[in-house]
Amino acid sequence: NQRREIAFAYERRAKKDMISALKGALSGSLETVILGLMKSTAQYDASEIKASIKGLGTDEESLIEIVCSRSNAELMEIKRVYKELFKKDLEKDVCGDTSGDFAKLLLALVEVGYLSYVSFILHALFEAGVKRKGTDVKCWISIMSERSVPHLQKVFERYKSYSPYDMQESIRKEVKGDLEMSFLTLVQCFENRQLYFANRLQDAMKSKGAKEKVLTRIMVSRCEVDLKKIRQEFKAHHGKSLYQTIAEHTKGDYQRALLNLCGGDD
Numbered sequence: 001n002q003r004r005e006i007a008f009a010y011e012r013r014a015k016k017d018m019i020s021a022l023k024g025a026l027s028g029s030l031e032t033v034i035l036g037l038m039k040s041t042a043q044y045d046a047s048e049i050k051a052s053i054k055g056l057g058t059d060e061e062s063l064i065e066i067v068c069s070r071s072n073a074e075l076m077e078i079k080r081v082y083k084e085l086f087k088k089d090l091e092k093d094v095c096g097d098t099s100g101d102f103a104k105l106l107l108a109l110v111e112v113g114y115l116s117y118v119s120f121i122l123h124a125l126f127e128a129g130v131k132r133k134g135t136d137v138k139c140w141i142s143i144m145s146e147r148s149v150p151h152l153q154k155v156f157e158r159y160k161s162y163s164p165y166d167m168q169e170s171i172r173k174e175v176k177g178d179l180e181m182s183f184l185t186l187v188q189c190f191e192n193r194q195l196y197f198a199n200r201l202q203d204a205m206k207s208k209g210a211k212e213k214v215l216t217r218i219m220v221s222r223c224e225v226d227l228k229k230i231r232q233e234f235k236a237h238h239g240k241s242l243y244q245t246i247a248e249h250t251k252g253d254y255q256r257a258l259l260n261l262c263g264g265d266d
Contacts, residue, residue, distance in 0.1 A: 003038055029212050029254040033261075036220035044221055045070065046082040049090065053097040060102075060178045062217065063094070067106050068185035069196060071149070075110060101137045102178040108145035109186075137175065144186050152190045194226055198233040201242060210249040215258070223261045231266055241266040 010018040022034055036044050045066055052059035052066075070078065082090040094106050147155070156167045163170060171183045188196040197218055204211040204218075222230060234242040243265040246258050 004040075007038060029216065030252075030257060032212075032216050033220060033254065033257045036216065037223075037261075040081070041221060041224060042074070042077040042081040043085065045074070045078045046085055046090075048217060048221070049078070049082065050086055050093070053093055058097050060098075061181075062213075063098075063106070064178065064182050064185055065200065065214075065217070066221075067094070067109050068182050069189045069193060079110065098178075100179075101141065101175075102182065104138070105141045105145065105179065105182050108141050111145075137179070140175075140183065144183065149190055156187065156191060192233070194229040195233045195237065197222060197226075197230045198237060198242075201230070201234060202238050202245070205245050205249040208249075212250075212254075215246075215250075219258050219261050223263075227261070227263065231262065235266045 007018040010021070014021070019035065019038060022038070023031065026034055039047060048062060049066055052062040066078075067075070079090045082088070082093075086093075091107055091110050094110060095103055098106060143155075144152075159167050159170075165173065167187050168184060171180060171187065175183060185196065188199075200214060201218055204214040218230075219227070231242045234240075234245070238245070243259060243262045246262060247255065250258060
C-alpha cells in the first residue's frame with residue numbers, strides 16, 4: 001500500500017507513470033523483483049499465473065506452487081483480481097491450458113468448496129487409493145479441494161490407522177507427474193505451509209547460483225504474508241538462516257533487494 005502511494009505521488013510530481021520509469025531504469029532479476037513489489041499480493045499471484053500459462057507450453061511448476069499453496073480466501077481474491085486485470089475467468093484460462101485429472105484438480109481448487117466428516121474422508125481416501133487397483137482420482141480431487149485445512153490436518157493424522165502408508169507415501173505410490181506434484185504440494189501445505197515454502201527456497205538455492213524465478217516469486221509473494229515464519233522454518237530445518245543462504249547464492253542489487261525483503265538474519 002505504501003509503495004502504491006509512492007507511485008501516485010511520483011506520477012503527480014514527475015508527470016509520468018512510475019512503473020514505466022522503473023522499467024526504463026532497471027533490467028534483469030532486479031527489475032522483476034521491483035516490478036513485482038509494485039503489485040498487491042493478489043495482483044502478483046494473478047500475474048504469475050497468467051505468465052505461467054501464456055504462450056506455447058505451460059509452466060506447470062509455477063502453476064502448481066501458486067494454486068496448490070494458497071488458502072481459499074487468497075484464491076478467491078486472486079480470481080477476482082485476475083478477472084479485473086485480464087478480463088477473463090481464471091477457471092477458463094487454467095482449464096484451457098491444462099488437461100486430464102491435473103486440470104480437474106486445479107479447477108476444483110480454483111472453484112473452492114468445503115466440509116464433511118473425518119471418518120468418511122479417511123475411509124474414502126483409503127478405498128479410493130491404496131485398497132483398490134488403480135486410483136479413484138476423482139474422489140481424491142473432491143476431498144483435497146472441498147475440505148477445510150484444520151479438517152484435512154486431522155484426516156492426515158489419522159490416515160495411518162487406515163493405511164500402511166502416510167498420505168505422502170500413498171500419493172507417491174498412486175499417482176505420477178503433475179498430478180503427483182499437485183497432491184504432494186497440497187498435503188505439504190495442509191500440514192505446514194511455511195515449511196513447504198522454506199523447502200522450496202532451499203531447493204532453489206541448493207546448488208551454485210540460484211533458481212531466480214522460484215526465489216523471486218516466493219520472496220515477493222510471501223514478504224507481506226508469512227515470511228517471518230518461513231524464515232523460522234528455514235533455520236529450524238536447514239541449519240542456516242534464509243538471510244545467509246540468499247547472501248551466498250545471489251549478488252549485486254538483486255541480492256540487496258532480497259536481503260531487504262528477508263528483513264534480518266536469524
